[in-house]
Amino acid sequence: MTKNWWKILATVLVLFSIIAGFLFHVPEKPILNETIRNIHFHVPMWFSMIVTLTVSFVYSIRYLRSSSENDDLMAIESANVGIIFGVLGLITGAVWAKFTWGEAWSNDPKQNSAAIALLVYLAYLVLRNALEEEQKRGRISAVYNIFAFPIMVVLLFILPRMTDSLHPGNGGNPGFNTKDMAPELRPVFYPAVLGWILISVWITTLRYRIRKLENQINEEN
Amino acid sequence: MDLLSQIKFLIRKEIMLEWRSKYAFNGILLYVVSTVFVCYLAFREISSPPTWNALFWIIMLFASVNAITKSFIQESRGRQLYYYTITSPQAIIISKIIYNILLMLLLSVIALGFYTLVFKNPLGDPAFYLLSVLLGSISFASVFTMISGIASKASNGGALMAILSFPVIIPLLVVLIKLSKNAMDGLDRSVSYDEIGVLLAINVIVVTTSLLLFPYLWRD
Numbered sequence: 001m002t003k004n005w006w007k008i009l010a011t012v013l014v015l016f017s018i019i020a021g022f023l024f025h026v027p028e029k030p031i032l033n034e035t036i037r038n039i040h041f042h043v044p045m046w047f048s049m050i051v052t053l054t055v056s057f058v059y060s061i062r063y064l065r066s067s068s069e070n071d072d073l074m075a076i077e078s079a080n081v082g083i084i085f086g087v088l089g090l091i092t093g094a095v096w097a098k099f100t101w102g103e104a105w106s107n108d109p110k111q112n113s114a115a116i117a118l119l120v121y122l123a124y125l126v127l128r129n130a131l132e133e134e135q136k137r138g139r140i141s142a143v144y145n146i147f148a149f150p151i152m153v154v155l156l157f158i159l160p161r162m163t164d165s166l167h168p169g170n171g172g173n174p175g176f177n178t179k180d181m182a183p184e185l186r187p188v189f190y191p192a193v194l195g196w197i198l199i200s201v202w203i204t205t206l207r208y209r210i211r212k213l214e215n216q217i218n219e220e221n
Numbered sequence: 222m223d224l225l226s227q228i229k230f231l232i233r234k235e236i237m238l239e240w241r242s243k244y245a246f247n248g249i250l251l252y253v254v255s256t257v258f259v260c261y262l263a264f265r266e267i268s269s270p271p272t273w274n275a276l277f278w279i280i281m282l283f284a285s286v287n288a289i290t291k292s293f294i295q296e297s298r299g300r301q302l303y304y305y306t307i308t309s310p311q312a313i314i315i316s317k318i319i320y321n322i323l324l325m326l327l328l329s330v331i332a333l334g335f336y337t338l339v340f341k342n343p344l345g346d347p348a349f350y351l352l353s354v355l356l357g358s359i360s361f362a363s364v365f366t367m368i369s370g371i372a373s374k375a376s377n378g379g380a381l382m383a384i385l386s387f388p389v390i391i392p393l394l395v396v397l398i399k400l401s402k403n404a405m406d407g408l409d410r411s412v413s414y415d416e417i418g419v420l421l422a423i424n425v426i427v428v429t430t431s432l433l434l435f436p437y438l439w440r441d
Contacts, residue, residue: 147430
């Protein structure tokens with residue numbers, strides 16, 4: 001149990017954020033209205049994606065240094081989970097945009113950047129499939145992963161800030177920093193972010209362990 | 222030999238090989254010219270400046286992918302092994318990047334000349350537009366050189382090259398299109414300093430990561 005406390009914490013936090021996110025009082029804003037509750041679901045997806053993709057980046061560096069198969073497995077599995085969370089972030093964002101901006105896809109720089117960042121990681125998966133030999137696959141895909149990561153950072157954090165954007169936090173719009181966010185939202189928002197990040201890490205470790213077991217079975221046969 | 226003389230030697234070798242066969246450059250030149258001509262026959266004339274600008278960058282994008290894909294694929298395994306024994310990996314990647322930058326600079330100037338000849342469009346600030354095109358060709362070269370190195374390791378390198386490089390080049394392309402649009406509209410040059418800064422910063426990041434990562438890619 002001592003090792004599992006964070007999994008329990010993750011479950012409690014996410015359950016709390018779902019219940020509190022739908023039931024607690026939220027500030028009434030024009031245009032946003034009740035859709036403001038989506039902030040507890042949409043934003044944590046992106047936080048989780050950034051965290052898992054960073055984990056993938058770190059394990060790719062570790063793989064280049066160690067050439068151990070486990071590091072490669074961790075890099076690919078965290079990238080997989082990061083892609084899933086990115087897709088979820090795009091979907092929750094599109095639903096939100098449909099209500100507030102009028103269109104699910106409104107050519108917003110942040111939306112476009114996020115979609116391109118996902119393309120970069122889908123290309124990483126394609127590259128992995130194109131390489132047969134395990135050692136070579138691990139090394140070359142690690143190189144691409146490390147090469148792509150700074151580009152993704154530029155895409156998500158620098159480019160949207162340079163142009164006008166409907167998205168909060170860009171183009172002079174308020175974001176979710178300490179000053180802009182309504183105080184009533186914070187007690188739910190911060191636990192939601194932490195909970196989803198922990199959940200994403202949990203899924204990654206589960207997938208990693210499944211892959212490791214599969215490899216062991218394959219070796220025995 | 223120290224790094225600098227190795228690089229100089231390798232660039233000389235690349236240029237000499239190209240000069241002897243003139244295959245890559247002529248092929249790419251023909252590719253650009255015929256693409257522009259196909260676009261001319263399809264469009265006849267382009268009245269809106271944003272379309273003119275976008276079409277130019279799309280042509281440049283495909284031309285540069287085609288030009289740079291070759292940089293690692295064309296060399297045989299045996300020859301690569303030979304370089305590996307006599308030079309450092311850093312010298313190889315730097316010389317390839319510099320050679321590709323030179324190739325792309327030449328190509329982009331010719332492409333821009335032919336493009337403006339076929340599709341007439343008033344440029345507000347021609348010198349600044351040329352600067353954005355030159356910056357663009359440097360960026361294309363630095364990004365695509367590393368990606369072509371990665372793609373050359375897989376069996377179907379050509380198809381993989383496009384898949385790997387397009388998402389990576391899009392952020393640069395977005396900045397480039399904005400910069401060149403500013404130049405087209407003849408806006409004050411100080412408006413575009415941000416874009417130039419970002420482009421240079423991305424190029425520095427790309428070249429640095431290439432230098433750090435190429436030794437791992439090389440080891441085979």
